[in-house]
Amino acid sequence: MNPIIDNIYQKAKSSIKKIVLVEPQDDRVQKAAKIAADQKLAEIIMVDKTENNPLFDQFVEQFYQLRRDKGITLDQAKNIIKNPLYFGTMMVHSGLADGMVAGATNTTQETFRPALQIIKTKPEEKIISSFFIIETLDNNFGQNGIFIFADCGLNIDPDAQTLSQIAIQSSKSFNQLIGPTPKIAMLSYSTNSSSTGSSVDKVRLATQLTKQSNPSLIVEGEIQADAALIPSIAISKFPQSQLQGQANILIFPNLDSGNIAYKLVERLGHVHAFGPLTQGIKKPINDLSRGCGVDDIVTTIAITSVQSMSN
Numbered sequence: 001m002n003p004i005i006d007n008i009y010q011k012a013k014s015s016i017k018k019i020v021l022v023e024p025q026d027d028r029v030q031k032a033a034k035i036a037a038d039q040k041l042a043e044i045i046m047v048d049k050t051e052n053n054p055l056f057d058q059f060v061e062q063f064y065q066l067r068r069d070k071g072i073t074l075d076q077a078k079n080i081i082k083n084p085l086y087f088g089t090m091m092v093h094s095g096l097a098d099g100m101v102a103g104a105t106n107t108t109q110e111t112f113r114p115a116l117q118i119i120k121t122k123p124e125e126k127i128i129s130s131f132f133i134i135e136t137l138d139n140n141f142g143q144n145g146i147f148i149f150a151d152c153g154l155n156i157d158p159d160a161q162t163l164s165q166i167a168i169q170s171s172k173s174f175n176q177l178i179g180p181t182p183k184i185a186m187l188s189y190s191t192n193s194s195s196t197g198s199s200v201d202k203v204r205l206a207t208q209l210t211k212q213s214n215p216s217l218i219v220e221g222e223i224q225a226d227a228a229l230i231p232s233i234a235i236s237k238f239p240q241s242q243l244q245g246q247a248n249i250l251i252f253p254n255l256d257s258g259n260i261a262y263k264l265v266e267r268l269g270h271v272h273a274f275g276p277l278t279q280g281i282k283k284p285i286n287d288l289s290r291g292c293g294v295d296d297i298v299t300t301i302a303i304t305s306v307q308s309m310s311n
Helices: 003-014 027-038 056-070 074-081 084-093 108-118 160-177 198-213 225-229 231-237 255-268 294-308
Strands: 018-021 043-046 099-102 129-135 146-150 183-187 218-223 249-251 272-279 285-287
Touching (some): 027 043, 056 084, 056 108, 160 183, 225 231, 285 294
Parallel strands (some): 018 043
Antiparallel strands (some): 129 146, 129 272, 272 285
């Protein structure tokens, strides 16, 4: 196990949090729940049938109060809370659990929709975004082989301001989970004005906004992926870059590029991709790939536990 991932496990064990799992019909989830509980990574709460749960009526009323200004009726609220994803999210919202992990059998959209409706952003944040922790086999890249990729799961076509917020949120996630020195590459098909286009302009402006609001951050853009990752290419393409080919956070210009990139890296590079994980949210609700393995679920539970410690 990568020492950074191991450190996440140790942090999770230092303060046991309650994590909800809502897909107990899946064997992988059952096995991961037992491992996480046995290793004391979290106290696991399994949610399956909801209608006979003593909390059902309470959650229906709470959800109705939260969403009635959106036109939700009480009968609609009852049907919605029957869904374990909504029931589990209400447990987190109500403080009965510290976080939730789902997605082994549900889509990303299905997993995140309740969180966006119920949990919402932290007071100081304007958006919720997502990121992946990418664990590579080469410790020469990133932070001992670990990267953050963002946003690969939520924001479809972020404008410059949103892209800047994604970068800043990713730096905070990096500090919380990985290490003290985030190095952010704002990715593009252009490096340092080598090409033009509206996407290039957006990434360049997002970089400027990030530097203005957080001058201590190491952030560079617009920059191509090879110049962000390879020191010799960085010297050739962008010699004055702060990154010097040592980026450990990759910010993608849109969801297309981010989602495609993480899946290619995961499958062709044989790396672990944990996520999409939420950031900027009051309490962590995290997703799994439907192709996830047991170890992926266990690690996501540990990550969720650590994220909940700052909420």
